[in-house]
Amino acid sequence: MSGRGKAAEEPSAHSLETVARKRSRSLAALGYTKPQTYEELRAVLASGTVHFPKRLRQVAIFLWQHPSEVALGTIAQVADQAGVQPSTLVRFAQIFGYSGFSDFQLLFKDRMKGSWPDMQGSQDETGEPNANLHFLNGMVGACQASLGRIGNDFDIAAFETMVDHLAAAELIYVIGSKRAFPVTTYLSLTLSQQGVRNVLVDNVGSTALDQVGCITPRDAVLAVSFSPYNSITPDLVAVAHERKARILTITDSTFSPLAKLSDTWLEVVEQDFGGFRSLAASLAVGMALVHGVVARRTG
Amino acid sequence: MSGRGKAAEEPSAHSLETVARKRSRSLAALGYTKPQTYEELRAVLASGTVHFPKRLRQVAIFLWQHPSEVALGTIAQVADQAGVQPSTLVRFAQIFGYSGFSDFQLLFKDRMKGSWPDMQGSQDETGEPNANLHFLNGMVGACQASLGRIGNDFDIAAFETMVDHLAAAELIYVIGSKRAFPVTTYLSLTLSQQGVRNVLVDNVGSTALDQVGCITPRDAVLAVSFSPYNSITPDLVAVAHERKARILTITDSTFSPLAKLSDTWLEVVEQDFGGFRSLAASLAVGMALVHGVVARRTG
DNA sequence: CCTGTTTTCGAATGATATTTCTATTTTTTG
DNA sequence: CAAAAAATAGAAATATCATTCGAAAACAGG
Secondary structure: OOOOOOOOOOOOHHHHHHHHHHOOOOOOOOOOOOOOOHHHHHHHHHHOOOOOOHHHHHHHHHHHHOHHHHHHOOHHHHHHHHOOOHHHHHHHHHHOOOOOHHHHHHHHHHHHHHHOOOOOOOOOOOOOOOHHHHHHHHHHHHHHHHHHHHHHOOOHHHHHHHHHHHHHOOOEEEEOOHHHHHHHHHHHHHHHHOOOOEEEEOOHHHOHHHHHOOOOOOOEEEEEEOOOOOOOHHHHHHHHHHOOOEEEEEEOOOOOHHHHHOOEEEEOOOOEEOOEEOOHHHHHHHHHHHHHHHHHHHO | OOOOOOOOOOOOHHHHHHHHHHOOOOOOOOOOOOOOOHHHHHHHHHHOOOOOOHHHHHHHHHHHHOHHHHHHOOHHHHHHHHOOOHHHHHHHHHHOOOOOHHHHHHHHHHHHHHOOOOOOOOOOOOOOOOHHHHHHHHHHHHHHHHHHHHHHOOOHHHHHHHHHHHHHOOOEEEEOOOOHHHHHHHHHHHHHHOOOOEEEEOOHHHOHHHHHOOOOOOOEEEEEEOOOOOOOHHHHHHHHHHOOOEEEEEEOOOOOHHHHHOOEEEEOOOOEEOOEEOOHHHHHHHHHHHHHHHHHHHO
């Protein structure tokens, strides 16, 4: 919001050179051009051509998932929510060629302004006095928003590929921890009910590694993983990958460590409300996968 | 964003009097209460009961017509666009009982955050030739329908009672099998993450009966069960009932064997599509329960 | 036309946010 | 395993912002 600094001038040939010599790492120096719009930024992030270290990746994930927080908040608030230092945000912005966070933030503000061109008139009077009911409504809203996103942009090609691989597999290993575990549980259950043989890797008795150690190249792994990616799932999937199994993943961003291990992956972004995350979209996609596999095998 | 000032305390009877004597004009002094939401503010402005002098009216009109500018901009930018001095904006905010512009601006930011939780809404009703996509849309529809039913008829009283009992319990046993298991898994996980001690009765090693054999009258059981009711869940709950624990149930019909064993129960009806049942509504209600318990215990 | 009150303006002030810089930690490389 | 490079955290510095306050202007009533 402040401290814009007088160094806000466009990166001239000279300053580019200087930066490149001094810090040696800026996307501009690598031939990238500074994203002028939010969509361009998203495209760059999604391309996966840029590999960030831990904290910067953390920032990228947060920007991806909570653009409105970035637009509305101060650098301190955003840094806090993303779990990094304010200076890390500045570094991130500068890597993309901006003079600092304020400059960078304009992308997000413009985006918001653009997609909400000062409506006037629409009124919804939903006075909600009860706190519990309020939360419930918020949670329902988060679920519906998550489901809504599926309708908008869904990678049907990736989905079909996943169905193909799963249908062709001799045995399907279903892997997921923490928040993803309810999803894998339901997947495994419905697969079994539909007569599709599968193994739910639940790590009871800490036997997960031994289980995935039995995977053969004819098998497929259906992995589900959400940010933060600090569970055992990536390790298990890495083993499966070494053993040359097909890896099919449901995850919530390009930055998932599973993305690069996977033959195909689907992005399913779940919304949260008050820190409680929806699973509705993932479950729906999961059911569709099961249905697809059954249809492919029987049809 | 800054200079919040130490004069942020609510207008007490005394300060009201003082202000009224000194400046003689604040809506609080006129019996108005400080608007807590953007909608309330709009209502006050629209009512036309307040007559502002020229510059303040200018402010009111600008706020009405360009709420997003107010949310995203700094006081200087907003003042500039509205054609007034920054201090005029501060005065305006203070008339409504806020300590200053920053405080006032939160109304607009919250409003934006709330109604822009990441894109949502637009559904394309294109006739879908792809079978997989068709099923996915059907599944999404089933989820949304299930969620929608919550909004219509929800027994908030039963919900509150359940929260009370759960919050009062020494230890919470979470029980559910088959389709209900993903729900109990997520319930147990989030409860633990929120610091609420609980036992997930998962029947690994067929130890479920022994686990529930440890239940005391000070404990509570949170049971989830769906039709058909042929699983082990009713048996486990029956044991818990004999041991005089509180029984709180989420189920899908009056005919559930759990209903008669329960102190309180909530009906959550999940819709299915092609034989695949949604869990969205149960999960949403479950999260609301967890949230309620945490709020009750900490608040 | 004058006087008391209300409103507005704009500079001074106090507070906050952003950025820069450096020591430390982590990672990579030979 | 050691040395070099990169990345990070944290604090200090700096720029910007929000608020206050006194004086000038506009207004209303007599």
